[in-house]
Structure formats: structure tokens, C-alpha cells
Amino acid sequence: MGNGFVAAETRREEIMRVSTGLFLENGFAATSMSKVAAACKITKASLYHHFTGKDELFIACVTHGYTPALDDLRALENDQSLDPVTRLREAISVLYEMTIKSEVGRMSPLIAEVSRAFPNVARSFHSDYIGPQQEIVWRMIADGVDQKVFQPVDRKSFFHLLFGPIVTLSLSREMFTSFEDLEDHFPVEPLKQSHTDALLKLIRSCA
Amino acid sequence: MGNGFVAAETRREEIMRVSTGLFLENGFAATSMSKVAAACKITKASLYHHFTGKDELFIACVTHGYTPALDDLRALENDQSLDPVTRLREAISVLYEMTIKSEVGRMSPLIAEVSRAFPNVARSFHSDYIGPQQEIVWRMIADGVDQKVFQPVDRKSFFHLLFGPIVTLSLSREMFTSFEDLEDHFPVEPLKQSHTDALLKLIRSCA
DNA sequence: GTCTATACAGTGATAGAC
DNA sequence: GTCTATCACTGTATAGAC
Known part of the structure; x- marks a missing residue:
């Protein structure tokens, strides 16, 4: 913070940022892993490489x-x-x-x-x-x-x-x-x- | 009320009573029409005869x-x-x-x-x-x-x-x-x- | 009103190649 | 890490016989 260095956003962070927006906009149930993957422009399989499941993704978003x-x-x-x-x-x-x-x-x-x-x-x-x-x-x-x-x-x-x-x-x-x-x-x-x-x-x- | 007469519960009322309990216990998304039907001991098709969809059923429960x-x-x-x-x-x-x-x-x-x-x-x-x-x-x-x-x-x-x-x-x-x-x-x-x-x-x- | 049977879209999740 | 392909399953909803 404030040292002029901005860390590159990791894929995991990008997914969390995007999915947090989707969760807030549509709720938990209405936010499918397919929609998250599509919004991140990756496939579902790749999404599952970063998070073991929808619950882990959601917990990560909240905890973050x-x-x-x-x-x-x-x-x-x-x-x-x-x-x-x-x-x-x-x-x-x-x-x-x-x-x-x-x-x-x-x-x-x-x-x-x-x-x-x-x-x-x-x-x-x-x-x-x-x-x-x-x-x-x-x-x-x-x-x-x-x-x-x-x-x-x-x-x-x-x-x-x-x-x-x-x-x-x-x-x-x-x-x-x-x-x-x-x-x-x-x-x-x-x-x-x-x-x-x-x-x-x-x-x-x-x- | 209090006149010694208790109206028979209609099927529609029974469904609302049962599904209200399920909605409160499990939330909206986790309460499927199948579960409601099973809990009422009727089939899904019969359930859809009384309520045109899950949204109408939920609204009826809330409004009631x-x-x-x-x-x-x-x-x-x-x-x-x-x-x-x-x-x-x-x-x-x-x-x-x-x-x-x-x-x-x-x-x-x-x-x-x-x-x-x-x-x-x-x-x-x-x-x-x-x-x-x-x-x-x-x-x-x-x-x-x-x-x-x-x-x-x-x-x-x-x-x-x-x-x-x-x-x-x-x-x-x-x-x-x-x-x-x-x-x-x-x-x-x-x-x-x-x-x-x-x-x-x-x-x-x-x- | 209730049933059997079914249509069909979408879900979370995985296998295995690259 | 990302992909294609596919899995087994559940979801809502409907058609048509009784």
C-alpha cells in the first residue's frame, strides 16, 4: 500500500472479485458456477481448478x-x-x-x-x-x-x-x-x- | 373462530401450511416442488394443479x-x-x-x-x-x-x-x-x- | 383432482488431453 | 492452468389417461 507497487491480480483473486459481484447481484443459488466461469472467461473445469466447489468459493468471497x-x-x-x-x-x-x-x-x-x-x-x-x-x-x-x-x-x-x-x-x-x-x-x-x-x-x- | 365450527382444510391450504414450514426450514432455493409434493403426499403434477409455479406458491405462503x-x-x-x-x-x-x-x-x-x-x-x-x-x-x-x-x-x-x-x-x-x-x-x-x-x-x- | 410418464434445460463436478 | 467432453442428477413444468 502506498509504496508504488501494485501486485498483479492473480486468477484466484480475479475470480473472487467477479463472483462476489455476481453473488451480490443475484444471490447464492442463482449464481451458478457456469455463470461465474463465463464472467471470468474461463471454463468451468478451470474454475474448479482454483476452487474445490461452490461453497469454498463463496466462503473465500465472504472472508476476503x-x-x-x-x-x-x-x-x-x-x-x-x-x-x-x-x-x-x-x-x-x-x-x-x-x-x-x-x-x-x-x-x-x-x-x-x-x-x-x-x-x-x-x-x-x-x-x-x-x-x-x-x-x-x-x-x-x-x-x-x-x-x-x-x-x-x-x-x-x-x-x-x-x-x-x-x-x-x-x-x-x-x-x-x-x-x-x-x-x-x-x-x-x-x-x-x-x-x-x-x-x-x-x-x-x-x- | 370460537363458534365451534372448524372449516375443513382444503388441499390448497394444506399445501401452503406444509410448504411454509419447508421454506422456513430450508430456504427458497433449497425447497423444491418435488419435496413439497412429497411432503404433501401428492405428485408434482397435482401440486402444479393447485399452484401455477413455485413463485405463486411462495407468494401465497407469504401473503397468507x-x-x-x-x-x-x-x-x-x-x-x-x-x-x-x-x-x-x-x-x-x-x-x-x-x-x-x-x-x-x-x-x-x-x-x-x-x-x-x-x-x-x-x-x-x-x-x-x-x-x-x-x-x-x-x-x-x-x-x-x-x-x-x-x-x-x-x-x-x-x-x-x-x-x-x-x-x-x-x-x-x-x-x-x-x-x-x-x-x-x-x-x-x-x-x-x-x-x-x-x-x-x-x-x-x-x- | 390425482395419477404416470416425460420433456428438457441447467446444475455441480470430474477425467484426461495438451 | 486451461481446455474439451461428459457425467449423473435435480430442477421446473407439462401432456394426457383415469
């Missing part, structure tokens, strides 16, 4: 986005110039971005779709993405409590109020993609603002 | 639960003995029940799954279920505002905070069904309580 998405949150945690309130505000902004705009966030409904057939996908998503995400945010909260800026709160209850609206907004935007007035019904910015204000009102210690 | 689910909310609205706060508390309870326990509520992730292939399913779900649901709740809020018990609130922002956590909890419970510690991770009752308290704290007019 974990680290970069979490890095933004980590950077925020390590920024010592921020007070707890500003840091939480920024964190919520990043969470909206991660969940609604990023590929891994938008994949959540797909993971729900395949979770019965491949429970390990759900396991991985929960332990390698959701878990770390909550850990980072929780440390920010604990920091604010230590500094007497935030009231002590129950962890699960707080996350219920924090992640609930974000995930639902993301799901709604995916499931009502076909609506031409999507932005009117589910606008990100204003909902993010009011959500942030409400959370801060609840958590701030105002004696 | 709308009215009974909304009726609980309507009953609450018409109960004149309740003050706005108690009514809202009860309404939230009903919404948790509708979204997490009822068949139509649990179908939401499936609707997301098929929404691209059948946008009319998403349309119907939004206009015949989500819409009326929000209208009823909104009238309860407006009533409380009129009585000066609630502060005026922005509609979209309030629904973001009200429905967001409920829908996400429902989605999480569906997508992590395979977890043996599901109830520990996603317990309905305590989250409902803290969610309700938070909403009331935000909306009550305490000068």
Missing part, C-alpha cells in the same frame, strides 16, 4: 473482505487525538459504511441464505467478523466509561440498539433494491445522524 | 400470514382502556412476537433471497405488511403526542430505532440457527425489555 473492513475501525481505536464521544460518532459512521456499502456487509443476507446448508459460513462470519467488530467498539465504550464520559451500559442491550438499525437498513436496501424510490424510503445519512444522536443521548452521563 | 399478524396490533390500537405509554409497550411486545415468532415475520430473509427474481414479492410485502404495520404504530405515537405524553418525533428516525433492532434480532436468530447457544447470544426477552425502556426514555416528554 473481513480484514480491510475491520482495519478502518482499528485505525479509529488507535487514534489518540479523539475524545470518547467523537470516537464513538466516527465509529458509528464507519459501521454504517461497513454494513451498507462494503461487500462483506452487503453479503449478510446471503450468509443467512446459505447458513443452513453451510453452517461453517455462519460460524466464520460470526467469529471472525461480528465478534472482532464488537470487541473493538466495546473497548471504545469501556474507555468512555472509565473517563466518566459514558454511563455504564449492558453490552448486549447496547449492541442491540447500535447494530440493529444499521443491519436492518442494510437488509432493507438489499431486499427493496428494485424500488425506484429506494433513497427516499431508506436514506442513509439522515437515519445515521438521528441514530447517532439518540445513542449518545442514552449513553452520555448527564447528571 | 399478513392479516392475522396485523390483527393483534389492530386490537391493541382499539383498546380504549390503555394509556399511550402502556399501549406502546404492548405494541412493541406484539412487534417482537410478529417479527421473531410468526411465520410471516420469519419469512423476511427469504423475501430478501427472492426479491431480485420476483420483485413483486418484495412490493407486496412492503405495501401490504410493512406499510400497514407502520401506519398503526404511527397512529399510536400521534395519539401520545396529542395527549402531550410523547414528544413529537421524526417518523423515519423513530421507526429506524423501533424496527431496526427487532428485525436484526430476527435475522440473527435465523442465520445463526445452527448455534447451540443461540438463546444465550440472542435472547428475546431481556433485549425486548431494554429496547422498550430506551425507546420510552427517548420519546417521553420529561421537561
Whole structure:
């Protein structure tokens, strides 16, 4: 990153990039290995040389986005110039971005779709993405409590109020993609603002 | 209802009841017409006599639960003995029940799954279920505002905070069904309580 | 309304040559 | 690594007899 060197995209990476787009556009079941192969301009046999099966391909697509998405949150945690309130505000902004705009966030409904057939996908998503995400945010909260800026709160209850609206907004935007007035019904910015204000009102210690 | 007469279940109703269970258990794509037919102990040809295709069958299953689910909310609205706060508390309870326990509520992730292939399913779900649901709740809020018990609130922002956590909890419970510690991770009752308290704290007019 | 029988497109996946 | 060719199978859906 930033050293002027851009690694050539491997075939495997190209397949993942292309198939992620197809999965997001059409869902898991409607994205066949034939379509992926055709979109990559290779044959199915070649595709199967790179991935042992459709499930492995999908898991690779999901897993691929974990680290970069979490890095933004980590950077925020390590920024010592921020007070707890500003840091939480920024964190919520990043969470909206991660969940609604990023590929891994938008994949959540797909993971729900395949979770019965491949429970390990759900396991991985929960332990390698959701878990770390909550850990980072929780440390920010604990920091604010230590500094007497935030009231002590129950962890699960707080996350219920924090992640609930974000995930639902993301799901709604995916499931009502076909609506031409999507932005009117589910606008990100204003909902993010009011959500942030409400959370801060609840958590701030105002004696 | 309650008149001692129970209408015989028609074949069509039986098919809908059975296939709803299969859709909820295995998802839309993994529920084939063959499996539905087998579960109903009829042949595929007979199944196609009652429903012109898999999409029509699915739409029928989704639509079927709308009215009974909304009726609980309507009953609450018409109960004149309740003050706005108690009514809202009860309404939230009903919404948790509708979204997490009822068949139509649990179908939401499936609707997301098929929404691209059948946008009319998403349309119907939004206009015949989500819409009326929000209208009823909104009238309860407006009533409380009129009585000066609630502060005026922005509609979209309030629904973001009200429905967001409920829908996400429902989605999480569906997508992590395979977890043996599901109830520990996603317990309905305590989250409902803290969610309700938070909403009331935000909306009550305490000068 | 239910059946037997069938059409036929598409699926995930593999064998083996180059 | 990529190809051609092919596998066994399941999918939705229909025709026509009873």
C-alpha cells in the first residue's frame, strides 16, 4: 500500500472479485458456477481448478473482505487525538459504511441464505467478523466509561440498539433494491445522524 | 373462530401450511416442488394443479400470514382502556412476537433471497405488511403526542430505532440457527425489555 | 383432482488431453 | 492452468389417461 507497487491480480483473486459481484447481484443459488466461469472467461473445469466447489468459493468471497473492513475501525481505536464521544460518532459512521456499502456487509443476507446448508459460513462470519467488530467498539465504550464520559451500559442491550438499525437498513436496501424510490424510503445519512444522536443521548452521563 | 365450527382444510391450504414450514426450514432455493409434493403426499403434477409455479406458491405462503399478524396490533390500537405509554409497550411486545415468532415475520430473509427474481414479492410485502404495520404504530405515537405524553418525533428516525433492532434480532436468530447457544447470544426477552425502556426514555416528554 | 410418464434445460463436478 | 467432453442428477413444468 502506498509504496508504488501494485501486485498483479492473480486468477484466484480475479475470480473472487467477479463472483462476489455476481453473488451480490443475484444471490447464492442463482449464481451458478457456469455463470461465474463465463464472467471470468474461463471454463468451468478451470474454475474448479482454483476452487474445490461452490461453497469454498463463496466462503473465500465472504472472508476476503473481513480484514480491510475491520482495519478502518482499528485505525479509529488507535487514534489518540479523539475524545470518547467523537470516537464513538466516527465509529458509528464507519459501521454504517461497513454494513451498507462494503461487500462483506452487503453479503449478510446471503450468509443467512446459505447458513443452513453451510453452517461453517455462519460460524466464520460470526467469529471472525461480528465478534472482532464488537470487541473493538466495546473497548471504545469501556474507555468512555472509565473517563466518566459514558454511563455504564449492558453490552448486549447496547449492541442491540447500535447494530440493529444499521443491519436492518442494510437488509432493507438489499431486499427493496428494485424500488425506484429506494433513497427516499431508506436514506442513509439522515437515519445515521438521528441514530447517532439518540445513542449518545442514552449513553452520555448527564447528571 | 370460537363458534365451534372448524372449516375443513382444503388441499390448497394444506399445501401452503406444509410448504411454509419447508421454506422456513430450508430456504427458497433449497425447497423444491418435488419435496413439497412429497411432503404433501401428492405428485408434482397435482401440486402444479393447485399452484401455477413455485413463485405463486411462495407468494401465497407469504401473503397468507399478513392479516392475522396485523390483527393483534389492530386490537391493541382499539383498546380504549390503555394509556399511550402502556399501549406502546404492548405494541412493541406484539412487534417482537410478529417479527421473531410468526411465520410471516420469519419469512423476511427469504423475501430478501427472492426479491431480485420476483420483485413483486418484495412490493407486496412492503405495501401490504410493512406499510400497514407502520401506519398503526404511527397512529399510536400521534395519539401520545396529542395527549402531550410523547414528544413529537421524526417518523423515519423513530421507526429506524423501533424496527431496526427487532428485525436484526430476527435475522440473527435465523442465520445463526445452527448455534447451540443461540438463546444465550440472542435472547428475546431481556433485549425486548431494554429496547422498550430506551425507546420510552427517548420519546417521553420529561421537561 | 390425482395419477404416470416425460420433456428438457441447467446444475455441480470430474477425467484426461495438451 | 486451461481446455474439451461428459457425467449423473435435480430442477421446473407439462401432456394426457383415469
